Each structure stands twice: as structure tokens, then as C-alpha cells.
Amino acid sequence: MNLNVLLRGQSNAFLLGLFNGEAMANRVESLLGFDGVNDTVTLEFAHDSATGNTVYSGTSFLTQWVNPAPTGGWQVGELEQGLLNYVASIPAAQKAQPTAVVWLHSEYDSIQGNLTPAYWESAVRYDAALVRAALGQSAATVPYLFVSALPFNWGTGTGHQAIRTGMEELAADPAFNAGIAARIQDVNMNWDNPAILGGSHMSFEDQRVASIRIAASLAEEWAAYAKPGSPVALAGGNIDNLGPQVIAASVSAPNQLMLKVQFDAASSLAPLDPTAAQGVGWTIFGPDGKAIDGGAAALAIGVPDTMFVSFNGLIPAGGKLFYGWGNGRLEARDGTGQGHAVYDNASLPIWVDAHGLAIGATAAVAAASVTAGGSTAVGAAGGSFAATAAVENWVVQPGSGRAVIEGFDAAVDTLTFSGIDRASLITWQTSATPGLGIAWNLDGGEVILPGVTALPDSHILIA
Incomplete structure (x- = not known):
């Protein structure tokens, strides 16, 4: 090959x-x-x-x-x-x-x-x-x-x-x-x-x-x-290559946004270096085309997918958020750029869709990669997956977050729970998205299988 x-x-x-x-x-x-x-x-x-x-x-x-x-x-x-x-x-x-x-x-x-x-x-x-x-x-x-x-x-x-x-x-x-x-x-x-x-x-x-x-x-x-x-x-065919995407920006103070990210194959945002903590790279464009730059940034305590960015002005109604707009070099006061992004714990930089993210909106997030006919890992980041037509095994790691698997075929596909006690599994019929829900801990670990009404015991495996 x-x-x-x-x-x-x-x-x-x-x-x-x-x-x-x-x-x-x-x-x-x-x-x-x-x-x-x-x-x-x-x-x-x-x-x-x-x-x-x-x-x-x-x-x-x-x-x-x-x-x-x-x-x-x-x-x-x-x-x-x-x-x-x-x-x-x-x-x-x-x-x-x-x-x-x-x-x-x-x-x-x-x-x-x-x-x-x-x-x-x-x-x-x-x-x-x-x-x-x-x-x-x-x-x-x-x-x-x-x-x-x-x-x-x-x-x-x-x-x-x-x-x-x-x-x-x-x-x-x-x-x-x-x-x-x-x-x-x-x-x-x-x-x-x-x-x-x-x-x-x-x-x-x-x-x-x-x-x-x-x-x-x-x-x-x-x-x-x-x-x-x-x-x-x-890694089940999905390694961290995209970095964390900002998928939601909400106003948390008159001049501050709370940002939510979706991870690729990472599990948290990394500590900010002094330049990233100054809000370098963040920009809001208002409907009038005026730009407001970031002034400070901080990670949320105890919430690995959340951070706050304060801006040098009030958040305008109808504004859009960008990261690294235009030339976009993440420049520190000494002129350097290396190491000054907001990173995940695999050292990949954060990003916002180049069209800009409307404040108060949630970005569309592409389904995670799936290995057709093989095994796909569901890690700490959870995420959205779309099954292929092939027979697949979904390997759920300990401490996994919330995952949604569209197209799961209960007749042939399997779920393997790694390091998770079978007796701790709880199943229920979901209502917001009709389907089967399976949870296993109190920390938010759950898998949602839209359109599935039941899963045979033989298709729930414990590794």
C-alpha cells in the first residue's frame, strides 16, 4: 500500500x-x-x-x-x-x-x-x-x-x-x-x-x-x-486533528461572552498562556461593521468545555464572533505568535467558523468520523456520530460524555462499555429525541440512540 x-x-x-x-x-x-x-x-x-x-x-x-x-x-x-x-x-x-x-x-x-x-x-x-x-x-x-x-x-x-x-x-x-x-x-x-x-x-x-x-x-x-x-x-479512526470548535456564544455580562466548545478527540481546554489570557484573537463585528476586540479571557472552573472572553466594549445586539479574523496572527506584545492560541489538551488551537458565529446561536457541528465496518471509540468528549450501513461496534470509554449515534442498527450494531459496570447501566425511552437512552454514571455519561426502541442484551458488551 x-x-x-x-x-x-x-x-x-x-x-x-x-x-x-x-x-x-x-x-x-x-x-x-x-x-x-x-x-x-x-x-x-x-x-x-x-x-x-x-x-x-x-x-x-x-x-x-x-x-x-x-x-x-x-x-x-x-x-x-x-x-x-x-x-x-x-x-x-x-x-x-x-x-x-x-x-x-x-x-x-x-x-x-x-x-x-x-x-x-x-x-x-x-x-x-x-x-x-x-x-x-x-x-x-x-x-x-x-x-x-x-x-x-x-x-x-x-x-x-x-x-x-x-x-x-x-x-x-x-x-x-x-x-x-x-x-x-x-x-x-x-x-x-x-x-x-x-x-x-x-x-x-x-x-x-x-x-x-x-x-x-x-x-x-x-x-x-x-x-x-x-x-x-x-482511536477508532478519530484522532484529534480539528481542534476545539466554538459552537455557542452567549452574553454573560455587558462586555463578556461565555463560549462553549465541541472537542474533536480531546477532553478539555488547556491553561491559557499570558497572551491568550489577554483575549488576543477574539473579535466581534456588530451589524454596523464596527469591530470590538477581546480584552481578557479565562477558562471556566470545573467545566472543561467552557471559557469566558471579555471585550473592550459592550456586546452589540446582532453581533458575530470571530477568532483570528483577517490576517489573524495571534501576536503577543513582544511580536511573537507561537504558543499564543487557546488550545485543547492535545495542543490544537480553538476555532470559530470563518463565517462568524452569531451571538446567542449554536453552530452546526459535523458528525464525528466513523470507521465503517469496524470499531469507533466514544471518548470523554462524547459528540455526535452518524453510523454507516456496515456492522459496527461502538466502544464507550470510562468517563465518556454525552454521545448521540444516528443510524444505529439495533439488529446488528453493538455497544461495548469499557471499564463500566454492567449493573450501573440505566436505560430509558427518550422523549426530546425519540429513541433509547443508556446512562452509566452520575457525571453525564450517556448514549442516545435516536429511533431505537430496544437493544438486545447480546448487543451490549462489557470489556
Whole structure:
């Protein structure tokens, strides 16, 4: 088995590929339990190559890779043709293997202050159709994994945000098959001169952190290929690669919001560093377009999924919350960016949908990943799951939070409770969501099976 990583972008993609690309591929192999000999992950990355390029420094995707056609739509530019030539040069057997496109191309395009998500998305859809055709594959086996627009010192706030929004909208389209591989606003951006922060290029440490986050997303994308006993297999195919999403923001004081997060595969927010505790990165835009920045932040005591953010002004009615809007670099007073996000206990940064979260509303949260035909772990974060048509075993860990499993088939699917006394199980018919409820402790541990009326004893297992 071989899996391909096609790395795309301009100079930051070049630096990451050159100095951290192989380490990233090796990390994916480790997470999947590949031996690097019989089962491999291959980095497809070229710059200044005679056979074409996957990255090229100082270039705009929207004007130099593809560009607007005179009659509407898009046409192939010189650099895009070079990419397609490179893909054509890959040996046929390898070209037919699963390939993930890792996209770090946002910098020069973010300069366009009038850029819209729809315009950017249309160009990426055009590109994806060409690349997938060149590989001889479909969207199902060639996902696009985006690195959310990097903080680029020449970029505009609206340009950055349009690209991030476009990325998230493509990731929300199942037919396109995409995801956010990494959010990396906690960066120094000082490759060119270590003493000058907030520049155009990620430092080596910025690149290293980005490569670790990308590797986690690649490994989860390819969970179906994970070897038994590998980190991905042991996690039931769901490792922490997304970070905590803010799903609700409610007014807790005239200038303060209480935020609720949903974890991916983590269980709590990590202690805030001094910069994060100053509210760096948080912004509210009112209906009039005026911005109010964060002034202080603190974690809720004893509630791992809750925090409070105070703002330098009153919370406006009809406002929307953002984190890292625009350029978005999480800058401390000394100019550094590394380590200054709000993190979960797996060191992944918090995020808010790029469209903004309406204050008082609850964000739509995607169902957690499920390993079809295998076992899926329900951990401390609980969460929302959607079963597949295959026979599945749901492994409930001790201390699990509230989980909802849509599509659970009581005739074939099973629940395995790990470290939980069978005698402590309590079942009932739920009313708010008609179905079967099963609880096992007084700390909120419960599983809701919508549409299920009863579960045979033989389908409740104790590990």
C-alpha cells in the first residue's frame, strides 16, 4: 500500500516541503502503523523541476496558475500546466493510488481585498477537476486538505477571510471531498529575519508545527488503511486533528461572552498562556461593521468545555464572533505568535467558523468520523456520530460524555462499555429525541440512540 501527498502552494509550501516534508510523511506512516517499506506514504513535491512543479514561490493561484477565461469561467495558466505535466510524469501504478492534495496556497491571493469566497471556490473546483482527471481518479480518492489561509503581512483582512471561508465551504460540500488540514495562526512568520516577526514566511518551528497538524489530518483521512494497533486504529479512526470548535456564544455580562466548545478527540481546554489570557484573537463585528476586540479571557472552573472572553466594549445586539479574523496572527506584545492560541489538551488551537458565529446561536457541528465496518471509540468528549450501513461496534470509554449515534442498527450494531459496570447501566425511552437512552454514571455519561426502541442484551458488551 502506498498513499500519495501532493503538496501545493508558493514559498511557504516550498519551505515546508523542503525542510519538513519527509518528516510529515514519516509521521503519517507512524500514525497509520506503516513500516515505511511495504506500506508507505510518498510526498509528491517539486520546485524548479524539468517535469513540472507542485509549488512555485511568489505566485498567485488565481492569476498565474489558473486565470479567468475571456468567455467566462477559468483557463489553465502556465504554472497549472506545469503541475499537470508533473502529475502526468508520475508512474502509472503510483498515480492510481489514493492521493491527498495538501493546499498551502493563499498568500498572494489574500492581497485581493475584494475577493469573494464564491470566486475563489470556483477556481479551486476548476483546478480540482483537472488534477483529479490527470490522476485518473475521482473526488472520492483525491481529497483536498486545506491549510487555513496563513497570516501574510501583505494580505488584506477581507482577502484572508474570503479564502478561509471558501475553504470551509468546500470542506462542507461532501461531493467535493475536502477538509481543513490545519489552522496555523499561532506563528512567528520570521524565516527571512529572526528579529523581524510577522513577515511573509513561516519559521522552521512554524513549519514543524504545521507539518504535525497536517500529518494528523492526513492520517485520519486515511483511517481505513490504518494497521491494527496503530494510533489511528486504537482511536477508532478519530484522532484529534480539528481542534476545539466554538459552537455557542452567549452574553454573560455587558462586555463578556461565555463560549462553549465541541472537542474533536480531546477532553478539555488547556491553561491559557499570558497572551491568550489577554483575549488576543477574539473579535466581534456588530451589524454596523464596527469591530470590538477581546480584552481578557479565562477558562471556566470545573467545566472543561467552557471559557469566558471579555471585550473592550459592550456586546452589540446582532453581533458575530470571530477568532483570528483577517490576517489573524495571534501576536503577543513582544511580536511573537507561537504558543499564543487557546488550545485543547492535545495542543490544537480553538476555532470559530470563518463565517462568524452569531451571538446567542449554536453552530452546526459535523458528525464525528466513523470507521465503517469496524470499531469507533466514544471518548470523554462524547459528540455526535452518524453510523454507516456496515456492522459496527461502538466502544464507550470510562468517563465518556454525552454521545448521540444516528443510524444505529439495533439488529446488528453493538455497544461495548469499557471499564463500566454492567449493573450501573440505566436505560430509558427518550422523549426530546425519540429513541433509547443508556446512562452509566452520575457525571453525564450517556448514549442516545435516536429511533431505537430496544437493544438486545447480546448487543451490549462489557470489556
